[in-house]
Amino acid sequence: MPARMLDGDASTRWSSGTPMTxxxxxxxxxxxxxxxxxxxxxxxxxxxxxxxxxxIDVSTDDSTWRTVGTGTGTSAVVSATVGSQTARYLRxxxxxxxxxxxxxxxxxxxx
Numbered sequence: 001m002p003a004r005m006l007d008g009d010a011s012t013r014w015s016s017g018t019p020m021t022x023x024x025x026x027x028x029x030x031x032x033x034x035x036x037x038x039x040x041x042x043x044x045x046x047x048x049x050x051x052x053x054x055x056i057d058v059s060t061d062d063s064t065w066r067t068v069g070t071g072t073g074t075s076a077v078v079s080a081t082v083g084s085q086t087a088r089y090l091r092x093x094x095x096x097x098x099x100x101x102x103x104x105x106x107x108x109x110x111x
Contacts, residue, residue, distance in 0.1 A: 054073065
C-alpha cells in the first residue's frame, strides 16, 4: 500500500511484492500541488530493496506527465535532485532490475 511510504514510520513500507523489473511504477497523489526539489526514497530495514534505476515524472492533472529526473540507486537511501518542481502527482518508475523486491519505507520531498 503506497500510504505506508508516507506514514512517517520507517518500520512500515510499500513493496512491489515481486523482483524488480524495469517498468514497475508507483504513483502518488500528493493531495495538492507541492513544490519540491529533492525526492528521497528510503528502503528502511529492507536495505537491499532500493531502486536500482529510476525515472521520476510529475503532473499537475494526472494526465500530462513530465520527466524531471533519472538515476541509479546504490544504497538503501536514494536521493534524487529534480530541480524546483510544483506538482500534485508524482510517479516513480523502476528502470533497473534485481532479484529483490522494490521497497520504499519512507518517501520524502524536500525544497
